[in-house]
Amino acid sequence: MKMKYVLDTHTHTVVSGHAYNTINEMMQAAADRGLELLGITEHAMAMPGACHEFYFQNGRRVPRERYGVKLLFGAEVNIMDFDGRVDMSDSLMQKMDIVIASMHVPCMKKGSRDQNTQAYIEVMKNPWVNIIGHPDDSRFPIDYEALVQAAREYGKLLEINNHSMEPGASRQGARENYLEMLSWCIRYEVPVVVGSDAHVDIEVGTHENAYKLLTETGFPEKLVANTGVDFLKKYVNCYK
Ligand SMILES: [Zn+2]
Numbered sequence: 001m002k003m004k005y006v007l008d009t010h011t012h013t014v015v016s017g018h019a020y021n022t023i024n025e026m027m028q029a030a031a032d033r034g035l036e037l038l039g040i041t042e043h044a045m046a047m048p049g050a051c052h053e054f055y056f057q058n059g060r061r062v063p064r065e066r067y068g069v070k071l072l073f074g075a076e077v078n079i080m081d082f083d084g085r086v087d088m089s090d091s092l093m094q095k096m097d098i099v100i101a102s103m104h105v106p107c108m109k110k111g112s113r114d115q116n117t118q119a120y121i122e123v124m125k126n127p128w129v130n131i132i133g134h135p136d137d138s139r140f141p142i143d144y145e146a147l148v149q150a151a152r153e154y155g156k157l158l159e160i161n162n163h164s165m166e167p168g169a170s171r172q173g174a175r176e177n178y179l180e181m182l183s184w185c186i187r188y189e190v191p192v193v194v195g196s197d198a199h200v201d202i203e204v205g206t207h208e209n210a211y212k213l214l215t216e217t218g219f220p221e222k223l224v225a226n227t228g229v230d231f232l233k234k235y236v237n238c239y240k
């Protein structure tokens with residue numbers, strides 16, 4: 001039976017600096033794709049070209065539903081160092097409906113496997129971080145068993161980033177890294193969430209690469225947060 005994914009937790013609009021549509025356009029695309037919920041997670045301030053923090057502070061003024069689709073207004077914060085510091089204050093992250101924390105080449109030094117793993121574990125201790133974004137990049141090697149155990153301990157979702165597995169994506173080794181991560185997720189019963197990482201409206205809800213991978217590995221549907229809004233609610237700030 002084909003899984004139906006009803007939500008996309010990871011997308012960007014023009015304010016991220018290298019994405020190309022507005023909130024309304026992304027919401028319309030989500031409605032056209034039949035999604036129930038869309039997360040818009042703009043790059044936080046340390047990413048070159050990203051918006052000022054006032055953009056996030058004023059976010060409550062944005063309606064949380066449009067075209068019949070629920071909006072989670074949030075951020076993709078940058079992990080800045082091996083102690084797990086990020087480029088947004090706790091008080092501002094707390095106001096975000098959803099927070100993804102990710103490592104990006106312009107913002108984070110490439111560390112050893114131990115250093116990168118340490119950074120992820122420290123960031124997962126932050127109660128306002130909900131999802132670890134694209135932990136799939138061989139440029140930032142990690143200990144996947146330790147990552148998955150920490151996600152279990154601190155109640156975080158690990159992302160399967162659909163874009164990482166596109167041909168020509170800048171992140172390296174995503175498929176192989178996800179295969180390893182998923183095997184530990186099955187072992188420790190840790191849930192994942194698929195994100196499109198759309199930077200343009202036609203990419204909203206594109207989950208095919210991730211879906212294929214999850215199907216191939218026989219990954220249990222009960223561990224995929226895209227299968228229901230109620231599932232996701234247990235993990236994101238705005239429903240806590
Ligand atoms: Zn990212």
Ligand SMILES: [Zn+2]
Pocket residue numbers: 010011012076197
């Ligand atoms: Zn992103």
